[in-house]
Amino acid sequence: MRRHTILLVEDNADDAELTQTALARTRVDATLDIVTGGEDALDYLFGETSDGSMRPLPALVLLDLNLRGMSGLDVLNRIRARTATRRLPVVILTTSDNASDIAAGYDLGVNSYIRKPADLDTFTEVMHRLGLYWLHTNTPPPANG
Amino acid sequence: MTDTILRLMEPHAAPARRGIGVRLLAFIVLFSSFVTLVLTAIELYIDFRVDVNTIEERLNEIERGYLDSLGSSLWNVDLQQIRLQLDGILRLPDMRAAEVRETVPGIAAPIVISAGAPSPYAALVRERAIKVSVRGGERTIGVFRVEASLEGVYQRLINKTAIILVSQGVKTFIVSLFILFIVHRLVTRVLVDIAARLDAYEHQGRPGPLRIPVPPGHHADELGRVVKALNASFDGLHSANRQLVEMNAELERDIAARLRAEQEVVRLNAGLEQRVRQRTAELEAANGELDSFVYSVSHDLRAPVRRIEGFTRLLDEDPNSALSEKSRHYLTRIRAGAGEMGEMIESFLKLSRSTRADLAIATVDLSALAAQTFANLREREPERAVTAEIQPGLTVQGDPRLLDIVVGNLIGNAWKYSRNVPDAVIAFGAQESFGRTVYAVRDNGAGFAAELADRLFVPFVRLHRPEEFEGSGIGLATVRRILARHGGRIWAESDTGRGATFFFTLWEPRGTDETPHDPAGRG
Numbered sequence: 001m002r003r004h005t006i007l008l009v010e011d012n013a014d015d016a017e018l019t020q021t022a023l024a025r026t027r028v029d030a031t032l033d034i035v036t037g038g039e040d041a042l043d044y045l046f047g048e049t050s051d052g053s054m055r056p057l058p059a060l061v062l063l064d065l066n067l068r069g070m071s072g073l074d075v076l077n078r079i080r081a082r083t084a085t086r087r088l089p090v091v092i093l094t095t096s097d098n099a100s101d102i103a104a105g106y107d108l109g110v111n112s113y114i115r116k117p118a119d120l121d122t123f124t125e126v127m128h129r130l131g132l133y134w135l136h137t138n139t140p141p142p143a144n145g
Numbered sequence: 146m147t148d149t150i151l152r153l154m155e156p157h158a159a160p161a162r163r164g165i166g167v168r169l170l171a172f173i174v175l176f177s178s179f180v181t182l183v184l185t186a187i188e189l190y191i192d193f194r195v196d197v198n199t200i201e202e203r204l205n206e207i208e209r210g211y212l213d214s215l216g217s218s219l220w221n222v223d224l225q226q227i228r229l230q231l232d233g234i235l236r237l238p239d240m241r242a243a244e245v246r247e248t249v250p251g252i253a254a255p256i257v258i259s260a261g262a263p264s265p266y267a268a269l270v271r272e273r274a275i276k277v278s279v280r281g282g283e284r285t286i287g288v289f290r291v292e293a294s295l296e297g298v299y300q301r302l303i304n305k306t307a308i309i310l311v312s313q314g315v316k317t318f319i320v321s322l323f324i325l326f327i328v329h330r331l332v333t334r335v336l337v338d339i340a341a342r343l344d345a346y347e348h349q350g351r352p353g354p355l356r357i358p359v360p361p362g363h364h365a366d367e368l369g370r371v372v373k374a375l376n377a378s379f380d381g382l383h384s385a386n387r388q389l390v391e392m393n394a395e396l397e398r399d400i401a402a403r404l405r406a407e408q409e410v411v412r413l414n415a416g417l418e419q420r421v422r423q424r425t426a427e428l429e430a431a432n433g434e435l436d437s438f439v440y441s442v443s444h445d446l447r448a449p450v451r452r453i454e455g456f457t458r459l460l461d462e463d464p465n466s467a468l469s470e471k472s473r474h475y476l477t478r479i480r481a482g483a484g485e486m487g488e489m490i491e492s493f494l495k496l497s498r499s500t501r502a503d504l505a506i507a508t509v510d511l512s513a514l515a516a517q518t519f520a521n522l523r524e525r526e527p528e529r530a531v532t533a534e535i536q537p538g539l540t541v542q543g544d545p546r547l548l549d550i551v552v553g554n555l556i557g558n559a560w561k562y563s564r565n566v567p568d569a570v571i572a573f574g575a576q577e578s579f580g581r582t583v584y585a586v587r588d589n590g591a592g593f594a595a596e597l598a599d600r601l602f603v604p605f606v607r608l609h610r611p612e613e614f615e616g617s618g619i620g621l622a623t624v625r626r627i628l629a630r631h632g633g634r635i636w637a638e639s640d641t642g643r644g645a646t647f648f649f650t651l652w653e654p655r656g657t658d659e660t661p662h663d664p665a666g667r668g
Contacts, residue, residue: 015448018455066448095447097494099502118451118487120458 028131038070087141231260354383536574563590589644
């Protein structure tokens with residue numbers, strides 16, 4: 001089975017590390033690619049690799065909302081605007097439980113909205129379920145659809 | 146002269162066509178004429194009687210003087226003599242006719258001798274038998290008739306009447322004019338003068354009191370008294386009027402001042418309302434900003450607290466770390482602090498949400514919420530044996546999310562504070578009281594000192610030491626704020642060690658507050 005790639009858009013290195021740790025503590029077999037800003041995320045998704053070929057899309061995007069510069073919702077909007085990433089599973093992973101953020105996320109077509117739990121054990125649990133669901137339970141959209 | 150008389154008769158032509166003078170004149174003339182007529186009639190009657198008596202007397206004298214000589218003349222048939230005598234009689238005043246007629250029986254042509262003509266008017270007639278003495282006896286030989294006319298008498302009476310009437314009329318007229326003149330001089334002129342002054346008095350403006358000078362020569366009489374009384378009355382009127390005017394002016398000033406004051410009040414009120422509205426809007430805006438600030442600060446604090454928790458956890462679990470016992474103790478304290486801080490932040494956010502979010506009103510089953518709360522608590526602490534008594538079917542209108550916080554908090558508190566009681570009982574029910582439904586959450590746990598009941602609902606006030614019962618001290622403040630948004634109140638009754646009961650209401654009619662509660666801004 002091909003090893004899945006998850007793209008984490010997170011501008012805080014500590015949070016990124018915690019997310020990576022939590023994911024590592026689960027038995028979900030996935031590679032976590034981390035970008036630290038909205039622009040980097042768009043580059044990752046739409047840009048070319050050093051050898052000129054198109055990078056394959058990740059199986060899942062974990063998107064933080066509170067980013068420096070371009071906001072998470074902006075990134076989501078761009079992702080949904082492009083044909084290639086129109087159906088890409090995107091999960092918002094944030095500490096915000098602001099109702100307007102949640103509503104805006106769903107309005108822009110996010111697949112899921114998850115609040116990061118405060119303690120690491122619960123977070124690990126959440127990451128476990130998240131990985132199981134999106135990487136193994138869920139049927140992904142067809143490529144180039 | 147005529148002008149003067151007219152003026153005297155009608156001293157004030159226009160306003161008084163029937164002036165005192167005219168009426169006085171009329172009465173005097175009428176009365177005087179009546180008296181004159183009566184007196185004249187009496188006088189004339191007496192004169193008439195005297196005249197008639199004079200004529201009668203004269204007839205008597207004629208009878209005495211002529212009857213005998215006429216008798217002898219007739220006896221002797223001396224017709225000449227008879228005629229002379231009859232003419233003599235006619236020369237006497239008022240005599241109109243005289244006649245001698247023979248009345249001896251048996252004579253074919255008796256002697257008839259007459260003088261004068263009988264009067265067509267009323268007349269006095271005297272007839273006497275003419276007698277002669279013949280041989281010792283008397284014998285009637287004729288009739289003597291004399292007629293006196295009353296024409297003269299009447300003529301004299303008429304003349305006299307005319308003279309009396311004319312003289313009396315002239316006298317009456319002159320006297321009347323004189324009386325009129327005197328009245329005018331003494332009374333009418335003064336009255337007219339008074340009337341003119343009264344008419345000419347201008348009430349407008351601020352004239353002095355009306356003053357009528359006492360007419361000269363009237364100081365002691367009735368007119369003088371009238372004028373003086375009038376003047377006194379004018380003085381009184383004037384001062385009363387002046388007082389009225391002053392009072393009026395004062396009233397007008399008062400009214401003007403009051404109007405100004407009212408306008409000022411209205412203006413100030415409008416300004417005040419405007420300012421209140423503005424200030425309220427500012428306060429609301431500031432409150433909103435403060436809430437947003439609290440919310441975003443709390444929100445932003447979450448991430449670092451989460452990191453502390455996460456990394457201390459990793460450190461704690463890292464098998465490669467060589468932490469001393471003491472270091473491990475410190476780490477535990479750090480993690481406890483971070484956990485507490487995380488809880489507080491969550492409480493903050495809950496409190497903030499309870500006021501920020503719009504109410505989404507729906508029918509809420511409080512009994513079901515209570516049951517769910519108990520289920521959650523039991524799942525978290527299965528070792529606790531707590532009896533839950535829930536009155537079924539308690540439904541209200543409200544925001545389900547916020548009311549869940551209310552029920553969860555109250556039952557959670559009861560659960561928490563009855564931890565040290567072996568046979569804990571928690572009851573949730575409702576009863577009608579004063580026309581509204583009062584809900585109650587009762588426990589038989591630790592309770593609190595009754596005098597502290599009011600402080601329960603102040604944020605961050607805790608009645609127990611953290612070592613006894615954990616908590617942020619913000620739950621009841623949140624509950625009270627949510628209930629306030631639902632038009633309700635909350636209060637508590639308890640005593641230390643005897644359990645606690647929390648009562649709350651929803652949608653209470655305004656103005657029925659019996660227990661004081663803080664404005665929502667503080668809670």
